[in-house]
Amino acid sequence: MTLEDIEDVFEVEQRSFSVPWTKDAFIAEIKYNEKARYVVLEIEGKVLGYGGFWKILDEGHITNIAIDPDIRGKGYSHLIIEELLKIAQEEKIVGMTLEVRASNKVAQGLYEKYGFQSRGIRPKYYQDNGEDALIMWRNEK
Numbered sequence: 001m002t003l004e005d006i007e008d009v010f011e012v013e014q015r016s017f018s019v020p021w022t023k024d025a026f027i028a029e030i031k032y033n034e035k036a037r038y039v040v041l042e043i044e045g046k047v048l049g050y051g052g053f054w055k056i057l058d059e060g061h062i063t064n065i066a067i068d069p070d071i072r073g074k075g076y077s078h079l080i081i082e083e084l085l086k087i088a089q090e091e092k093i094v095g096m097t098l099e100v101r102a103s104n105k106v107a108q109g110l111y112e113k114y115g116f117q118s119r120g121i122r123p124k125y126y127q128d129n130g131e132d133a134l135i136m137w138r139n140e141k
Contacts, residue, residue, distance in 0.1 A: 001038035001050060003030055008047030009040065016066040018128040039083045041067070041076055051080035053096065060088045062098035081114055099125060099133035111136050
C-alpha cells in the first residue's frame with residue numbers, strides 16, 4: 001500500500017465497515033507507523049481490497065482485511081491473507097493474531113483455513129453494536 005492507494009482503500013473501508021477507519025488513519029499508518037505492513041489487491045488499476053498487520057516484536061497483529069463488497073465471494077481475500085502470511089514469514093514472525101466479530105462466521109471460516117484458532121473473547125469489542133470479538137491466533141511452525 002502506498003499513499004497513492006489511500007483514496008481507493010478508504011472507499012473500500014467505508015463500504016466494508018460500520019465504523020470505518022479515517023483516511024488520516026491510513027495515511028498515518030503508511031507514513032509514520034514503522035510497525036505497519038499493508039498490501040493491496042489491485043484489479044485493472046483500481047484498489048479493490050487491502051489488508052495489513054502490525055509487526056510487534058516477533059508477532060503480527062492483523063489490523064484489517066477488506067474486499068470491496070461488489071467482488072466478495074470470489075476468493076480474493078485468500079490472496080490478501082496469503083500475501084500477509086508471506087510477509088510475516090519473511091520477517092520471521094512466529095505468531096499472528098486478529099479479532100473478528102463473533103457473528104462473522106464467513107471470516108472465521110476463512111481464517112481457520114489458514115490455521116487461525118479461536119483462543120478467547122473480547123467482550124463488547126465493537127463500538128457500533130457492542131458485539132463480542134473472537135481473538136484468533138496462528139502459530140508459525
